[in-house]
Structures are given as structure tokens and as C-alpha cells.
Amino acid sequence: MDHLAPVFAQFPIEVVAAEGVWLSTRDGRRILDLYGGHAVAALGYGHAGWLAALESQARAVHFQSNAVPMEVRTRAARRLVGFSGLPLDTVFFVNTGAEANENALKLACKVTGRAQVVALEHAFHGRSAAAGAVTWGAMAKWYGFPRPPFDVAFLPRRDASALAAGVTERTAAVIVEPVQGVGGAFDMGREYLAALRRRCDETGALLIFDEVQCGMGRTGHPFAASLYGVVPDMITTAKALGAGFPVGALMTGAKVAAALRPDALGTTFGGGPLACAAVTAVIDAIERGQLLDNVRRLSRIIRETCVVGPVTGTQGEGFLLGLRTRRPAKEVHAQLLERGILAGTSGDAQVLRLLPPFTLAEPHVALLRDALAEIGA
Numbered sequence: 112m113d114h115l116a117p118v119f120a121q122f123p124i125e126v127v128a129a130e131g132v133w134l135s136t137r138d139g140r141r142i143l144d145l146y147g148g149h150a151v152a153a154l155g156y157g158h159a160g161w162l163a164a165l166e167s168q169a170r171a172v173h174f175q176s177n178a179v180p181m182e183v184r185t186r187a188a189r190r191l192v193g194f195s196g197l198p199l200d201t202v203f204f205v206n207t208g209a210e211a212n213e214n215a216l217k218l219a220c221k222v223t224g225r226a227q228v229v230a231l232e233h234a235f236h237g238r239s240a241a242a243g244a245v246t247w248g249a250m251a252k253w254y255g256f257p258r259p260p261f262d263v264a265f266l267p268r269r270d271a272s273a274l275a276a277g278v279t280e281r282t283a284a285v286i287v288e289p290v291q292g293v294g295g296a297f298d299m300g301r302e303y304l305a306a307l308r309r310r311c312d313e314t315g316a317l318l319i320f321d322e323v324q325c326g327m328g329r330t331g332h333p334f335a336a337s338l339y340g341v342v343p344d345m346i347t348t349a350k351a352l353g354a355g356f357p358v359g360a361l362m363t364g365a366k367v368a369a370a371l372r373p374d375a376l377g378t379t380f381g382g383g384p385l386a387c388a389a390v391t392a393v394i395d396a397i398e399r400g401q402l403l404d405n406v407r408r409l410s411r412i413i414r415e416t417c418v419v420g421p422v423t424g425t426q427g428e429g430f431l432l433g434l435r436t437r438r439p440a441k442e443v444h445a446q447l448l449e450r451g452i453l454a455g456t457s458g459d460a461q462v463l464r465l466l467p468p469f470t471l472a473e474p475h476v477a478l479l480r481d482a483l484a485e486i487g488a
């Protein structure tokens with residue numbers, strides 16, 4: 112008997128090992144991983160620098176809580192702020208994306224003294240009480256709590272005309288994925304995000320960018336905020352931040368940081384030394400390997416060469432890329448897997464989502480192109 116909670120639909124493969132961008136299955140197949148464990152495995156598998164950093168930290172001291180100052184933690188925060196190039200220079204490390212959002216939303220309500228949060232249709236922000244409350248469709252499908260912790264309003268995405276009525280002096284925060292992940296690799300674009308920034312400034316609402324999926328280099332830029340040139344009051348990130356070691360972060364600007372006092376936030380495991388060593392190793396690997404250049408270049412090649420077979424167009428940014436399919440993406444997903452390529456689906460039934468490791472190379476894209484061509488329209 113399998114004792115695991117039956118809450119996840121299962122891919123028809125069992126992975127026993129992985130190297131680079133390749134997964135090995137129990138039945139002896141090699142699978143090209145364009146899904147990256149749901150946008151997590153940014154460095155692929157078996158990355159030497161990431162492994163060495165974790166091993167050396169585990170041997171030095173594998174855990175102490177946030178009550179104990181540690182150089183590995185201050186270094187990770189300093190490197191993350193430096194990597195972002197953004198004026199969000201106070202970092203609170205947590206464990207997951209949902210936890211980062213939970214803390215961001217709590218701070219927004221606290222700092223503004225307001226009780227309404229605005230989110231966008233098709234958004235996904237996580238499974239916890241506050242993050243789930245701002246996740247599109249959660250109430251109907253899985254939310255479970257008797258009520259959300261604040262009032263929630265959803266606005267249509269990329270529709271600046273909805274902002275005047277939708278974001279008001281009652282709004283504590285607007286939370287937005289600059290490139291929606293689960294929503295189908297749907298990019299909000301510079302103009303819409305700039306309009307959102309202006310409306311938040313007019314009303315005193317805080318702007319939160321959920322970059323759990325699109326951040327940490329996935330767009331080919333450190334954060335989507337850097338790509339679009341719009342600075343929010345808070346950024347949340349996770350997934351690629353540890354490249355497989357669980358870690359999330361909340362990054363805040365001065366306005367929110369001014370409200371932080373001892374005990375305002377807390378966590379046992381967040382900011383643990385192994386997580387922080389992983390963060391620094393990921394940033395080292397991205398910078399030394401010029402992986403952001405690689406993401407931008409390969410993303411361009413995918414967009415130029417992979418509109419073949421069932422694919423009619425592309426959307427998204429960098430390696431949060433959507434391939435729009437003529438037929439249900441689920442069918443194409445299954446046909447690719449039969450040909451040894453693992454992609455992702457999304458909340459949009461006609462978008463196949465690619466979330467590959469940043470280390471992907473041109474021959475891998477050629478394999479995808481050929482498989483799509485073979486599948487046919």
C-alpha cells in the first residue's frame with residue numbers, strides 16, 4: 112500500500128536519478144527535463160558548485176536558528192540584494208513561496224491598516240490561508256478555511272482600465288505575478304505593471320510582486336521587476352532561489368522595512384545555514400556561468416524554432432515560456448513524454464509550459480523542435 116496522501120496527479124514516470132538536464136527513470140529511460148521540478152531545478156541536477164556548497168555547510172554547521180547570527184545568512188541576504196539590483200534591501204528568509212506571500216500580505220495589512228487585497232484573475236499564490244485567498248479559483252476548488260483573512264477582489268489581468276475602480280483607498284495591497292506561471296506563462300507587460308505602480312501610489316496601496324516562479328533569473332533577468340523596470344514595495348521569491356533546497360524570501364523596500372521590529376515575523380527553519388548556502392551557490396552559479404544570457408538566448412531560439420507541429424505561438428518570458436497549442440496541451444504533453452521530453456501544462460488548457468534548467472543548451476531545443484514536428488498538428 113502507498114501511504115502518501117493521494118493529492119497529486121502523477122506523471123507516468125518514476126525518476127531514480129538525474130544529471131544535467133536529464134532524468135533517468137526506473138524502467139531505464141532518459142528524459143529531457145523541460146519542467147525542472149515545477150520551476151525549481153534552475154541549475155539542473157548534480158551541479159558541482161551547488162553540491163559542494165551544501166556539503167561544506169553541512170559539515171561546518173548544518174543548523175542554527177535565526178536567533179544565532181551566522182555569516183552564511185548575512186552573506187546570502189547581501190548576495191540576493193546585490194543580484195536583484197533593486198532597492199528592496201531587507202530580506203526575510205522563509206521556506207516556501209506560500210510562506211513568503213503569507214508574510215508579505217500580513218505586513219501589507221499591518222503597515223497600511225487596511226483589510227482588502229486585490230489580486231488578478233488566473234493568479235496562483237500558494238495553498239496557505241492568505242496566499243490561497245488570493246489564488247484564482249481556490250475558493251471553489253480547494254480553499255477549505257471557513258473564511259479568508261481579508262477581503263479579496265480579483266481584477267482582469269493586463270486591463271489597466273479596471274485599476275481606477277478596482278484599487279482604492281481601502282486596498283492594502285495588490286499582489287501580482289509579473290509573469291503568471293500556473294495561469295499559463297502569461298506576461299503582464301511593462302505598461303500594465305507601470306499603471307499598477309501608479310495606481311498603488313495614488314491610493315497608498317502596497318504593490319507586491321510574487322516572483323516565486325518568475326524570479327531568480329527565470330525571465331533572463333534577475334527579477335521580472337528588473338526586466339519591466341517597475342519597482343514594487345515587496346518581492347516574494349522561492350523555487351529557483353535554492354534550485355532544489357527549500358528556501359523562500361521576502362524582500363522589502365524602506366516603507367515596509369520601517370515597520371519591522373523584533374518578533375514582527377518569525378520562522379524556525381527559514382534562513383537556516385543549508386538554505387542560505389544554497390542561495391549563495393545559486394547566485395554564484397548564475398553569475399559565473401552567465402546563465403541569464405543563456406536563458407535569454409535559448410528562449411529566443413525556442414520561440415524562433417519551436418512554433419511547429421501542434422504549436423501555434425509562444426508567450427511568457429525567458430524560461431517561463433508558454434507554447435500555445437492547437438489541441439489540448441495535455442495531449443501534447445503526453446506525446447512529448449512518450450518521446451522522452453517532460454514539459455509542463457498550466458491552468459490554460461491550451462498552453463504547454465516550459466520551465467527548464469537555466470543550463471539548457473541548443474541541442475536540447477533541437478530535440479524539442481524535432482519531437483513537436485514529429486507529433487504533427
Ligand SMILES: Cc1ncc(COP(=O)(O)O)c(C=O)c1O
Binds near residue numbers: 288293321325
Ligand atoms: C507564483 C507562485 N507563487 C506561490 C507559489 C507557492 O509556492 P510554494 O509551493 O513553494 O508554497 C507558487 C507555486 O507554484 C507559484 O507558482
